[in-house]
Amino acid sequence: MAVDPEELASFAEEVEEHLKVLEDEFLKIEKAPEQAEKNSINLLFRAAHTIKGCASFLDLRNITQVTHVMETLLDKVRNDQIVLTGPLVDGLLSGLDTLKMLTADLQNCDDEDISDVEAMLNELVTSSTQKEEKVETKSGLPTPITPPQAGPDANTVVGLNGQEIDLSSIPVSYQNVYFLTYGPGDWKSLGNTPEHVIQNLAQTGKVVDMVFHQETSQLWMVFVSAAGPEIIELIAQTDADKAVLFTTRKPRPVGEETPEPAAAPEKSSSPKLEVKVKTPSKSIEKREPKEEIRQKESIRINVELLDHLMRLAGELVLVRNQQLQAMGDADTALKHTVQRLNNVTSELQETIMRTRMQPVGVLFNKYPRIVRDLGKKLSKQIELEISGNEVELDKNILEKLADPLTHLIRNSCDHGIEPPHERLASGKEPVGKIMIHAFHEGGQIHMEIRDNGRGLNHKKIKAKALERGLKTEAELERMSDHEVNQLILLPGFSTADSVSTVSGRGVGMDVVKENISSLGGVLDFDSRFGEGTTIRIRLPLTLAILPSLIVGVGELKYAIPQVNVEELICLYDDQVRSKIESAGGQEVFRLRDKLLPLVRLNEVFNNSTPFGTRESAKICDKYRKIQTDIQKETEKRKQEDPTYQHAQSVMFASLKVGAHRFGLIVDRIIGTEEIVVKPVHNALKGLKCFSGATVMGDGSVALILDVQGIAKHANVSFETIHAGHQEVKRDLHMDEKQNLLLFRAGKSEQFAIPLAVIKRVETIENQQIERVGDKEYYTVDGVSTLVLRLEHLLKVSPTVENENMFLLLPNHIKRPFGILLSEIIDIEETIVHLNSKSHVEDGIVGTSLIRKKMTILPDIYRLIEIAEPSWFADKNEEKETKRPLRILLVEDSLFFRQLVSGYFEASGYEVITAVDGKEGFEVFEKENVDLIVSDIQMPHMDGVEFIRKVRNESHNKRIPAIALTSLKSDRDKDRAMRAGFNYYEIKLEREQLLQTVKECSSHIHV
Amino acid sequence: MALEKTTENQEIIQFCTFRLRSQLFGVNILEVKEIDRLMPFTPVHHAPSEVKGLVNIRGQIYLILDLSALLEEEAQEVKPENRLLIFKESIGESFGILVDRIGDVIDVASKQITTYAESSSDKIVAKAGSFKTGVCQLKDELMVVISAAKILEFVHTKMNGHAAV
Structure with missing residues (x-):
């Protein structure tokens, strides 16, 4: 086929637009075919008609044929000859799919065999035609009129009843003869009456023949006018195909039909930059209510041009930054100019960014069809609700979002929504709903995909994880619900029992998450078993310009996206030693009441392999040692000079990654800057710590840090922190920090007993201790409690007698007893280094150095055994x-x-x-x-x-x-x-x- | 780029030559976008030694590879006569190599070039780098022919475990 490939390309572009229109309308109509508005049908017809026109022009046979049949069907519908039903829509949609396929490969489209589609469509035509004959001639063209035709000579036309009409009395300037058709749908939507229309028309020409069919509200007219077709369309308030210029009064050879002035594509000579301004007839469309993306006055531009424009804008920003830097304290006049330059540049850059912004609806548009098809395929009833179509996103992001989003939608249809009978069984409505919602918030784009389906089945997920060897049972036991949810993000995970073609291909949620992360976005989800799942995606508005925090490590500068930065903290002098603590081999900082794991950026850079716990621990120790050395040094110096203070400072930024936070220690915090993001070079994509690079104001290149990548590299364990203090306590357990009650009985010794052992400490009055024989008792809660004095059981100084004393009541004991204390010193949380060798005595667990004093840790249970062996008599038989x-x-x-x-x-x-x-x-x-x-x-x-x-x-x-x-x-x-x-x-x-x-x-x- | 011994008649190829230590290398001039003087690099942490760093040339960021490292020679400190050889976008996305000294542009007849497989072993040639595609006998010395595209591929594979997509 000797057609210019460029023409084919622009044809393809255009056809795609029309096809989209067709598809949208079909889906809308399908929901309520009987209520289909006339305008919708007209729209469909015109689209099909246009495609046919172009295709036949380009001699694309298959496309022409398919569109022809579709057009015929649509024509019948709009003439109320047939009603649009489900099967009909299905058929038309198949036709649509065929067209899509053919358009995708225009060079070879005529080689395709479309006979089955054609046959199917033709079948629809014939069966509907038959219906038509059975139906009373309430509607349609046949009986009332015959379409007008050109007459035997220039001044005669054949009218609606086949009669000859003489036009010679009409002014010669009225050259054009139109056949105008109005159907019942027109009156409804135009809010007009036939009289009104005729009045309008009379102003620009003459109506020479007219037939009005009362029952069907159809009006046909033959109208002569000087005006051209576009104007007549406007005046007649109808569309190109209903205002048909079927002849002119110029002498013309008989039998030739004038071409219909249907909207033909304007072909310009340079296909690269097609300028297509919509014709005035489209202004009529504007009045028609449409939900989908409106095509405003628009221009088609090559994307490469836009990219170039973006690059130039980026460079301008850089030059502006350099200028700002060089400005310093220049004189005011110059400053004003630079200020203006600054403003204009910012706005220019912003506006250019917006050129690349497209409404999300462009992406969401595909989903009604996908959901419908999936629903049919899986025999489920699924309804899709979309909101936030107009939210705009950078074109690049949109493109990259298409696949992951589609996957999520398919997942919802496939795994989420249950078949109707299952839904009814659980008391839900049989129709499942999927809601897609996009909105702006906090400088980011949010998208929510919510379904009211089955939700995530934790049992199944756990079983699958176990089966795939992704987690051990022990780990699974320990997981919170949220963590189980996250399991589906593991690579290799898919609960599809068989890899279906719908989803579960093994493409997996991990790829989706990966894709979204690579866009700088975050994926999160929430699920309730039996109720549904909500997936949330957060994306930056654009990849191009990023407000960021500039930090310095060593000689180099780095940028951290401001969206990740929460706070900046600086520690001075001794705070550096005291406030940076360690937990589980990681340095941490107590920020208000949360524990913030700390990462040292210089250490991250020094180690090219990701940290394991050993490295983290080593780093922890290294810096602890440095601090201890400093402290020693300071103390030495202080002896000579009491005012000496070792000045040091540590700066770090509290960064957030998703819901987690950690602190990044850097050498310097330089400032904030809006930087132009250049994507990281392809070859360096594997470096997880960096998400891009930028050129700074001074011309040097700075790397942009990927906060999540750094967290991963440094092996920051968020679970430790997330579980909060509980985990810390656990580590304390490991480090053997215990909570001890420090007290005195006699005046010399200090004692300590773990709080865990103590039930209560009662304040008692010495006088109220009762003596019975050689034992002492005290009544506690109405119970007679044996009072033990430590000096009777251990070699310690006698208990000091005060008016008020304390009785320590232990946990888990057979019979009530308490230990007499004279003074409670404090509760101490400390690491217990038990020294069980120095003071060996029965009744003592050991001794320890607490608060610089040797402290005895009595073994309460042993003591009572010693004191009252009779209580334990039965025990000793087993020896x-x-x-x-x-x-x-x-x-x-x-x-x-x-x-x-x-x-x-x-x-x-x-x-x-x-x-x-x-x-x-x-x-x-x-x-x-x-x-x-x-x-x-x-x-x-x-x-x-x-x-x-x-x-x-x-x-x-x-x-x-x-x-x-x-x-x-x-x-x-x-x-x-x-x-x-x-x-x-x-x-x-x-x-x-x-x-x-x-x-x-x-x-x-x- | 015709590097094979072809039976075509006298096809002249222009090579942009440069030196690493004393060995002369050449790359088809059609692959070269520009040659720049030395400018400050930003090193990239965690990248292998072949990656020298990033530079800013007129607002565009280029990846600079270290030719010494690519050829497994010992690294030397940068000197003012070092040059950055930047390759065209068609070869690969904004990258270039750091060379010791730049040489002249020479015309070479295609038949003077032998592909690597055919040439005799030599100290440098033997250090297999897949981007060395051949040698060319010049009047007084041997020029090793290098393929820019293959350099990028090599680095990509090394970093990501697979060739560029």
Whole structure:
């Protein structure tokens, strides 16, 4: 086909526009075919007609044929010969799809075999024609009139009833003869009456023939006028095809038909830059209510031109920045000029950016069709609601958003919305709804896709994660609901049972998230099982210009997008040492009441591989050491000069990534600047820490930091912080920080008892202590409580007698007793370094240096045993066994390890210890052990995993095991028991524990 | 770029030549966009040593690769006679290489060029870099022919584990 490919290209562009119009209208009409407005049908007809015209001009046979049939159908519809029904719309939509396919490859479109589509459409035509004949001639052209034709000579026309009409009395200037048609739809939408129309027309010409069909409100006219077709359209308030110029009064050869003045595409010589101004007839369309994107006065421009314009604008911004920098303190006149330059540049840049902005509707438009088709395919009823069509986004972003969004919509249709019967069964309406909502907020574009379908099924997700080997069961148990939701973002995840062609292709949510992240956006979602899922996307308005914070590390500058920056914090002098703490091998800062993990940017740069916990810990230690050295140095210096202060400062920015925050320590904070973002070079795309580069005011290149990338690289553990103080406490557990009550009894010693052991401390009056024999009692809550004096049980100084004293009531005891205290010093949170060797005495756990004083930690339970052996009489029978029972105690806290070992050893058992599940297993395999007593919460391998491993893999799978933990909930207990523990004991219920051990031992030795 | 021994008649190719240490290299002049003097780089952390850094040339940011590193030679400090050889956009997105000294533009007949596979081993040639596509015997010395596109591909593969998309 010897058609210019450029012409084909512009034809293709145009056809696509028309096809879009067609599709939109079809879908609208489909919802309520009977109420289809005349204008809609007209629109459809015209579009099809136009395409046909162009296609036949370009000699594209297939397209011409398909559009011809469609046009015929549409014609019948608009003439009220047939009603637009579901099957008809389906057929037309198939025709549409065929057209799309053909248009996609115009060079070869005629090679395609479209016979089946043609046959189908033709079938529709014929069947509807038959219908037409059956229907009473209420409507349509046939009976009332015959279309007018040119007459035998220039001054005669054949009128609507076949009669000859003489035009010679009409002024010769009235050259054009029109055939005007009006149907019932016209009166409705135009708000006009036939009389009105005729009056209008009479002003520009003469009506020579007219037929009005009362029942159908149809009006036909033959109208002669000097005016051209466009004007007649305006005046007649109708469209090109209803105001047909069918002849002129010039002598012309008989039989030739005048071409219809349908809207033909204007072809300009330079297809690259087509200027297409819409004709005045379109102004009529403006009055027609349309929901979709309105085409304002517009110009088609090559995108490359716009890109170039953008680049130039960017360069102008750079030059302006340089100028601003160079300005400094120049004289005022110059300053004014530069100021103006500044303003104009900003506005210019903004406006140019807007040229690339397109309404989101352009993207959302595709979805009604997709949802409809999917609904049919999956036999589900899905309704789509779209709002926020007019929100504008940069073209680039829109393009890149298309795929991920489509995937999400398909997911909603496929996995989200249930089939109607399922919905009814759960009390929902059978029609599922998907709502797409776009809006501006906080300098970003937000998009929400909400469905009222089934929501995320956590059970299924967990099962899938397990199956795919993505998470272990232990990890799954620990997850919060939100975290389970996030599992679907893992690569390789898809709960589609079979990879359907709809979705679940394995393309996956991780790719969607990746795509959105690469646009600088954030993906988040929320789901309620049985109620639905909401997906939220946040995007920057544009990629091009970014307000940012400029920071310095070493000699170089870096930019951090301001959207990520929350606060700037500066620490001075000694605050540097005291305020930067460490938790779990990471430096943290307590910002108000939240813990902010800290990342040192210089360290991130120095290490090209992402950090593991070891690196983080090393860095933590390194800086801690520096501070300790400084402190030592300062103290030395202070001795000579008391006013000496080591001046230092640390600056960091609190950055946010999604819902998480961390602090980034830099050398200098330079300022804020609006920078032009240049995308990072293709070859460097793998560097996660950088999201782009920019040229600074001084001409140097600065890299733009990718906040999320840095967080990942530095292995910032947000979960630690997210779980809040709980996690910190856990680490404290690891570091053995305990809450201790410091008190005195006698005047010399300082004592400490862990708060966990204490039920209450009562203030008592010394006088009210009752003496019975050699024992003392005090009534607490109506209960007679034995009072113990430490000096009776330990080698300590006698208790000081005050008027008011304190009675320490312990937890978990058999019979009520309390310890007499003279003074409560304080509660101390500290790491307990138990020194159990220096002061060995029965009744003491050990000693420790607390507040620079040697402090005795009494073992309350042992003390009461000593004091009242009769209470524990039954216990001591078990001492004689052939071989002492060997217990493996797995416990990460030194304190508890020693405490519990102490109990066991005091009871005559042999104890082997391990600090975590991993070591525990190793020890277990090596040593011969009769009983396992294990903590649950431990690092490296927790108790649950440990016992599971023992039950599955060890040489002695059936060994009795007791869980010893501070976790009290039923859930935790369940979990532990299911994993393989035989017993579940709460920490520090000493009696109970020993009893259980005794039970176990009796089983063993039977 | 005709680097093979062709049976075509005397096709003259112009090469832009440059030196690294003492070895002469050449790249088809049609691949070269411009040659600039040395300007301040911004190093890119976490990038391999082949990436020298980024420079700003008239508002556009270019990726500069270090030819020494590409050829696995020892890096030397930058000297004022170093030049930046920037390649055309058609070859690859805004990138260039840092060379020790720039040489002349020479005309070479296509038949003087032999593809790498055919040439004899030499100290530098033997250090396989896939972007060295051949050698050319000149009057007094050997010129190693380099393909700019292949350089970019090499770096891309190294950084991302796969060739540029």
